[in-house]
Amino acid sequence: MAGYPYRTLFMWSATLALVWLVLCSPWSPGWNMVLAVLVVVVALVAIVIATQRTRARREATRHVLSAIDTALSSLPADVKRNTPLVLTVSDAERHPTDGSDHTHGVLDDAFGADRVRITDAAVWVRWDDPARLMHLADALKRWRDGQGPDAVAYLIAADKVDSQAILAAGLKRWRSAIGEASRAVGYALPVCVGVYAEEAHAAADGCPWFGVSGGSSLQIGTLPALIASRTAQYTQFAIPMEREPRAHRSARLDALTRWTCSAILPAMTDTQRNSQPSHIAAFGVTAIEGRQTPGSLYGQFVSSITGLTLPTVAGARRVCPLPEPLIRGIPHQPARQALPRAFAHGFLCLAACFCAAAAASAWQNRALVERVTTDMARYKAIAPAQDAARIDALKSVKHDRDELERYASSGVPPRLGLGLYRGAPLLPLVNTLIASYQPPAPPPSTIELDSLSLFRTGSAVLNPGSNRVLVGALEMIKTHSDKRVLVAGHTDSVGIPDRNLKLSEARAASVRDWLADASGIPSTHFAIQGYGDTRPKAANDTEAGRAANRRVEITLVPDCRDDRATQGHPACSFE
Structure with missing residues (x-):
């Protein structure tokens, strides 16, 4: 299977x-x-x-x-497909037979001890458990290689239904079971409702089935008139001696139809109920040999419309014929192979996975574009003077560039691919932005101040107006506060060399003190050096040369404690 x-x-x-x-x-x-x-x-x-x-x-x-x-x-192998298969169900009635109370139902009279009956019209399978009807329907579909049951025959003995609560519970139970079985086989199982009325001597002429069947759902409101017309024909064409019994039977079957259309069929087809409504494709009534029961719901219905109380008539043990004529009008169910349906569902799963992958790819491409453009915009927004912040922002842009280049050379990963990749147009823009970076101009390594503008001849005390001369050096020091400052004093060759050396060092100390006080930078950040006349810029034999040699030089040097000191430069050397 x-x-x-x-x-x-x-x-x-x-x-x-x-x-x-x-x-x-x-x-x-x-x-x-x-x-x-x-x-x-x-x-x-x-x-x-x-x-x-x-x-x-x-x-x-x-x-x-x-x-x-x-x-x-013993039958040909293709009988499973060519012969309709009908699930036959019913609620068991309880009635005394020999002084004891035991369960006996329509299916017992229709099947006896058998579970399966084969007739010219169909293969009939008896089933008593509503909770497992869906299992049987699915198993039969597997057994028939994808062709499920053709119909469900719901048989009711009207004279044995004496409780409205039991009738309603049974209808609800079987309606739900048929709905679950329909879902199990993948289509709405057609339902054939067959109702029996018991009367004495019904077996004498073999009462036929009166009803209608077809592929579409029946219109309940038209059934009483339709069946009444057919029972009237049944009576009209009888021989005279049989006309009166048939007229009585016709009236009884007409009442049976009206009772069924008011008490049973609406409950099975009501769309307001929680379970799926049954697809009633066939309905019929017939009379069988048995005992009329005035206390049944059907007997009470007859009494209510006629005003007469039916007598209890003893009858032989009933034999319930299966509704073969009704089943012939129900279309044969086609085979529904499970494998094509499974392939279709598998393809739907694959399509859903592809759609989810495309959605995830689109979302991640959007995130990639937003991240790269945000990093580029952040770099552009930083002023060139803030070089440290620009370098940090540039690192993010370079990281984006490396990622885009990796995708361009090694291939776009599936999470960004699927024809939705949007990073290729960004790579030239990122490369252009990185190439446009220009580091800031390096700070002047040395500021040279004329000693005559700062000091009087032979003095190391700053002149009152020397502040204006020192402002430029002060701004340079504040801008590069991470550098150490070397202040060196120089003199010309006039005078005693030792005195010139001490004078140059004292002048360097005066400039150092003023700069430390004005900048707020600790004096330990400064270094002083007096060179005297040992490092002339020009010859001392002319006045212009001696004026050039009288100077104070302020030089910025990397801090020896800073790991970023330029490699190969003596960071703490002031020689």
Whole structure:
């Protein structure tokens, strides 16, 4: 038996979900791992449930399928497809037969001890358990290689229904069971409702079935008039001696039809109920040999419309004929192979996975474009004077450039691919922006101040107006506060060399003190050096040369404690 491959479809869906998480997910690896474990657990639980349901279905229907195989073993092999198969159900009635109260129903009178009956019209399968009707329907569909049951025959003995509550409960139970069976086989099972009225001597002329059947649902309101016209013909064409009994039977069957159309069929086709309404494709009534029961719901209905109380008439043990003529009017169900449907569902899962991958790719491409353009905009917004901030922003842009170049050379990953990649146009823009970076001009290494503008001849005390001369040096020091400051004094060769050396050092100290006080930078950040006349810029034999040699030089040097000191430069050397 080949059925719908639920377990294979569950594994296929789980595989697609795992592939999506690995290749296309926009979430973090931690979340992907959690979701992957969840997918595996859900798939395993679904497979276990499907396996248990398959075993339960096989166990519940094993004896019925064995009985069908035994009954059909002598018939041609294609009888399973060419002969309609009808599930026959009914509620058991309780009535005394020999002084005891035991369960006896229509199916007992129609099937006897058999579970399967084969007639010219169909193969009839008896079923008593509404809770497992869906299992039987699905098992028969597998047994017939995708061709499910052709109909459900619901048989009712009107004279044995004596409780409205029991009738309503049975109708609700079987209506729900037929709806679940329809969902199990994938189509609405046609329902044939056959109702029996018991009367004495009904078996003498073999009462036929009066009803209607077809592919579409019946109109309940038209059934009483339709069946009344057919029973009238049944009476009219009888021989004179049979006309009166047939007229009585016709009236009884007319009342039976009206009772069924008011008490049973509306409950099975009501769209307001919770369960799926039954598809009533055939309906018929007939009279069988038995005992009329005035206390039944049907007997009470007859009394209410006629004003007469029917007498209890003893009859022989009833034999319920199966509604073969009604089944002939129901179309044969075509084969519905499970494999094409499973392939279609698998393709839908694949299409859903592709759509989810495309959506994730579009979202991640949008995030990539926003990140790159944001990094570029942040770099452009920083003023050139803030070089440290520009360098940090440029690092992010270079990281984006490296990522885009990797995608261009090695291929776009699936999470960004699927024809939605939007990073290629950004790469030239990023490269252009990186190439446009220009480092700021290096600070002047030395500021040279004329000693005559700062000091009087032979003095190391700053002149009152020397502040204006020192402002430029002060601004340079504040701008590069991370550098150390070397203040060096120089003199010409006039005078005693030792005195010139001490004078140059004292002048350097005066400038250092003023700069430290004006900038707020600790004096330890400064270094002084007096060179006297040992490092002349020009010859001392002219006045212009001696004026050039009288100077104070302020030089910025990297801090020896700063790891960023220029490699190869003596950071703390002031020689």
